[in-house]
Amino acid sequence: MKKRILFVCLGNICRSPMAEAVMRHQVKLAQLSEQIEVDSAGTGDWHVGHPPHEGTRSQLDEHQISYEGMQARLVLSSDFDAFDYIVCMDTNNLRDVRSLLSEEQGGHQKLFTFMELLPDQGIADVPDPYYDGNFTFVYELVENGCKELLKRVQADMSLS
Template identity: 75%
Template sequence: MKARILFVCLGNICRSPMAEAVMRHQVEQAGLNDRIEIDSAGTGDWHLGHPPHEGTRKLLDEHQISYQGMKARLVAESDFETFDYIVCMDTKNLRDVRELLKNAGTLESRAKVFTFMELLPDKGIADVPDPYYDGNFPFVYELVNSGCRELLKRVQADLKLA
C-alpha cells in the first residue's frame, strides 16, 4: 500500500511547494520513497507552470532540499480520488478545496482533507502565513519542517510502518 499526499496553497509557488519539497526530503531520509508520494497544487491560476517562488527556492537551497522539476498547477477534481491526504496550508484553501469537492458532484473524498496547522496544534495559529505577502520565508520553513515531521509520523502509523 502507498500513501499519497497533496499540499495545497493559493498560488502553488510558496507554501505548498515548500511543504512538498520538505516532505519529499523527509520521506527520502526515512527510506520510504517507494511507500509515500508527494505533490502540491494551488487553488488560483496566477502562476501555472512557474517554479517555486525565489524565497522558497533560496530557503530550500540553504537546507540542501531539492525542488527540481516542480511547477505550479491547479487542484484538479481527480486529486480527490488520487490522494489519501489533502493538506491545505490555510483555512481559505480548505474552504476552496471543499467547494471544489462539492462542485465535483460529491461531498466525499477518499482523501483526508485538513489544514496543515492541525498537525501543530501547540503553535496556536490556524494558518501557515503566506510569505508571498510578508516575505517571512524562514518562519514558514520552520512551521513546514515541524509539520511535515508530524505528518510523516501520522502516515507511517496509517501505513503501519511506525
C-alpha cells in the same frame, strides 16, 4: 499500498511547494520513497507552470533540499480520488478545496489544514510569505509539520 499526499496553497509557488519539497526530503531520509508520494497544487491559476518562488527556493537551497522539476499547477477535482491526504496550508484554501468536492466524491475526512499538525503553535494558518516575505518562519513551520505528518502517515501505513 502507496500513500499519496497533496499540499495545497493559493498560487502553488510559496507554501505548498515548500511543504512538498520538505516532505519529499523527509520521506527520502526515512527510506520511504517507494511507499509515499508527495505533490502540491494551488487554488489559483496565476502561477501555473512557474517554478517555486525565489524565497521558497532560497530556503530550500539553504537546507539542501531539492525542488528540481517542480512547477505550479491547479488542484483538480480528480485529486480527491488520487490522494490519501490533502493538506491545505490555510483555512481559506481549505474552504476553496472543499468547494471542488461534489457530494458523490466525499473525501472530506482526508482534508485538513497544515496547522492541525502543530496545534501547540496557536495559529490556524501557515502565513503566506508571498505577502510578508517571512520565508524563514514558514520553513520552520513546514519542517516541523512535515515531521508530524510523516509520523501520521507511517502510523496509518502500519494499520493497513
